[in-house]
Amino acid sequence: MTPHDRWLLRTDTTTYAVTLGGDGRWAELAAWGPHGVEDGPSPMDWSRRTHFIIPADAAPAEYIPYGLRPFTGADLIASHPGGDRGSWWRFTGATQVEDRALRLEFADDVLGLRTTLCYETVPGTDVVLRWTELTCTGETEVRLERFDSAAVNVPVQGGSRLTYLAGQWSQEFQLKHLELERGRFEMESTQGSAGHAYHPWLAVQDAAAPAEGATPTYGIALEWSGNWRITADAEPGGAVRVRAGRVPHEGAVRLAPGATLVTPRLACAFSPDGLDGLARVWHRYERHLTGERIDRPRKVLYNSWEATGFDVDAAGQLELAKTAAELGAELFVVDDGWFTGRPDDTGGLGDWDPDPAEFPGGFDRFVEDVRALGMDFGLWVEPEGISPRSKLYAEHPEWVYRIEGRPATLVRNQLLLDLGREDVQEFVIGTLDRLLGDHAISYLKWDMNRPPTERGRPGHPAGPDPELQDLDAAHVAGYLRVLDHLRTAHPHVTVEGCAGGGARVEHATIARTDVVWPSDNTAPMDRLRIQHGYLHAHAPHTMSSWVTDAPGVFDPRPRSLAFRFVNSIAGVLGIGADIRHWTPQQRAEATEWIARYKEIRAIVHHGEVSLLGSPADPTCGIQYEEPGGAHLVVTAWNTGPLDGAPLVPGRAARLRLRGLRPDAVYTDTAAGTRYSGAYLLHSGLPFAWTAAHDAELTVLARQ
Ligand code: DGJ
Secondary structure, three states: OOOHHHEEEEEEEEEEEEEEEOOOEEEEEEEEEEEOOOOOOOOOOOOOOOOOOOOOHHOOEEEOEEEEOOOOOOOOOOOOOOOOOOOOEEEEEEEOOOOOOOEEEEEOOOOOOEEEEEEOOOOOOOEEEEEEEEEEEEOOOOOOOOOEEEEEEEEOOOOOOEEEEEEEOOOOEEEEEEEEEOOEEEEOOOOOOOOOOOOEEEEEEOOOOOOOOOOOEEEEEEEOOOOOEEOOOOOOOOEEEEEEEEOOOOEEEEEEEOOOOOOEEEEEEEEHHHHHHHHHHHHHHHHHHHHHHHHOOOEEEOOOOHOOOOOOOHHHHHHHHHHHHHHHEEEEEEOOOOOOOOOOOOOOOOOOEEEOOOOOHHHHHHHHHHHOOOOEEEEEEEOOEEOOOOOHHHOOOOHHOOOOOOOOOOOOOOEOOOOOOOHHHHHHHHHHHHHHHHHHOOOOEEOOOOOOOOOOOOOOOOOHHOOOOOOHHHHHHHHHHHHHHHHHHHHOOOOEEEOOOOOOOOOOHHHOOEEEOOOOOHHHHHHHHHHHHHHOOOOHEEEEEEEOOOOOOOOOOOOOOOHHHHHOOOEEEEEEEHHHOHHHHHHHHHHHHHHHHHHHHHHHHHHHEEEEEEEOOOOEEEEEEOOOEEEEEEEEOOOOOOOOOOOOOOEEEEOOOOOOOOOOOEOOOOOEEEEEHHHHHHOOOEEEOOOOOEEEEEEEEOO
16 A cells, blocks of 8 residues: 555544545545554454445445445435436545645546545544535536435444433433444434434444443534434444434435535544543533633523513512622523513514513613623523514514415424525524614523424525425524624624523534533433533533522422532533522522632633543542643532431542542642542542532642
C-alpha cells in the first residue's frame, strides 16, 4: 500500500485512519483509537472471502451506496426519479489539510452524482466531525431515498454493548444498555425534533468489558434539530457498523442539476476510559460549541411556571420576585401565560403582547419593578406555536402545516407554524426583535410543545410534488436562522432551549443556546436519574435544573431541600418552587445554598466531570475538577431508604474520587478535614447519611 492510500486525522489524543478498499472503489476505516493505534495491520482487516454476499457487504466502508453494497445496509440510496435504484461510483480524489481535515470524492457518471465524504477534527477535543456532500452533476434530477451523514465502523471485539438514552415526556435521558451480538438496533424520531423517545447519541463498547474503567469507548452524536435515525448493525465478523442521518419527512428528496445537499454533521468521539471518559469528551466538545459564551456566569434563575402555571399577574409575580431576590436569585423568568388570550393552553399562541389585564400598571413598569429588585428579567415564548383562536391564525391560516382536505390534529390545543417559510421566519424574527427591543429582557426561554402532524404546505413554491419540498430541513433551517439572529442581534440575551421538557436537545441547539431544559420532571429522585443520563452526553453548563416543591408533581418519594439543591447545583441552578409558602427556615437554607453555588459554579461549568456511581447505587455523586486541579467539588446523594442510614454497623458510605494526585493533601473547605489524594482515591470521601441528611456538597482544596 502506498502512503497515498491512507489518510490520518489526529485529535488531541486519538487517531482516525481511513484507507481505500475494494480496489479503490470505496473508503474504509483503517484504525480508530489512541495515537499510535494506526501502527500495525488494521483491526478491521478480513479474509476477503464471501459467500452469498459480496466483498462490499463485508467491508468496513466509511460510506457506501446501495448498488455497490446490495445486502448489508447502505448509507446512500440514489436513483433517477422513476429509474433503477442504486449507485456504482469510482474514487476521484482526496484533499487533505494536514491531519485536521479530509475530503474524499467519488463520482457516479451514469447517475450524475458526486459524493464527498468530509472529515474535520475539533481543536482541543477528541472529536472528529463527519458529514457528506451530495452534488447532482448531470442533467437529470437525482432522487435520494437515504442519505446518511456517515457510517462509523466500530472496532469492538467479541460483540458490542450499546449504550443509548431513551425515554418519554417527563422521563427523558434514561441510560439504557443493550448487548448486540447479531442484528440491527435502530432509534428514530419523526417528530421534527430530537424527540423525547430516543436521543441522537450512541456509545459502543466491547460486550464483555466493564462499562467503566479502562475500556475503549466510542460514541456518536448527530447535530440535527429535525427528524433523524441511527442504525447499528452487528456484523458477522464481530464489528459494529453505525449509520446516522436525517430522515426526510417526504420519504425522499430530489437534487436538482447543479444542486448540493450537505448532510448534518455527525460528531464521532473516542475515549479509552469508559462511558465516564466518553462523557468528558462530549463535555469538552460542548464547551467548544458554546465558545466564549462559556465565560458568562449562568445566573441563578427563578421561574414561576410551577408556582403559578397560567395564572400570571403582576402582583403574584412580584411577590415571587421579591422573595426570589431575597434568596439570592439573579434572574426572574415569567413562563407561559403572560400574553393576551392565555388563561390556559387553549389560546393566545401567536399573539405575543403582554396581557394588559394582568399587568394593569403596564408591562414595562412590571419589568422595571422586577429589575429594581436587582434581578435580570426573562420571558417564555413558543415562537412556532399557534392557537386556532389567535388573531395570528385568523390573519394567516396558511402559515400552519396542513394538508388540503384533511382535518388538522390539535396537540395541547395548538397547531404548528411552518417555520420553513420565509414569511413565517420574518414574523418570528420581527416578534422577538419587538419584544427584546421594547422591554428590558435579558433571557428568553424558547419552548415548543407539539410535533408536526399533517405536515404539508399547499402552494409550496417547488410545486405539489412532496419530494421537492423537504419540509423538515426547511423548518430546521428556519429554527437555526432565528437562533443565529438572536445571537447576532441580541448578544446580551441568554437563550434557554426547551421543547415540552427535553425534546430538542442536540448539538445544533446546544451550539446556539446557553442552556437547555432536560425535562419537565423536577421530582428529586427522577431528576437525579434524568440528569445522570443527560450528563453522559451533555455538559453541566448546558443543564438547566430547578429546585421545586416536595414531593413534586411526578415522584412522591420525599427528599430533603438539600437533596434538591445539590441536584440543581450539579448543573445550572434555578428555583421553580412556590417560595411564597416557604418557611423562614427553608428560605434561610435556600439562601445559603444559593450563596454556595455562586462560589463554586465556575468549577461545575468549566471543570472535568467524573460520574461516581449511578442513581441505582445507594450513594452516588459527581466530581468536578477545576482546570489545573486546585479545587474539587463533589455533589453526593443518598438514594437509599431514609430511615435506616447509616445501616448497622454504622460505617460511612464512601465515594472513591478519581484522577487526584496521590501525594497531595486535599482539605474539605467547610469541615476542615484533611485527606491525602491516596486516601480519597483508595478509601474514598465519606458520607454519614441520616434520615435528615441525604445530600452533600463538598469542596476540596489541594495544598
Ligand atoms: C413546557 C415546558 O417544558 C415547561 O417548562 C413550561 O414552560 C411549559 N411548557 C409552559 O407551557
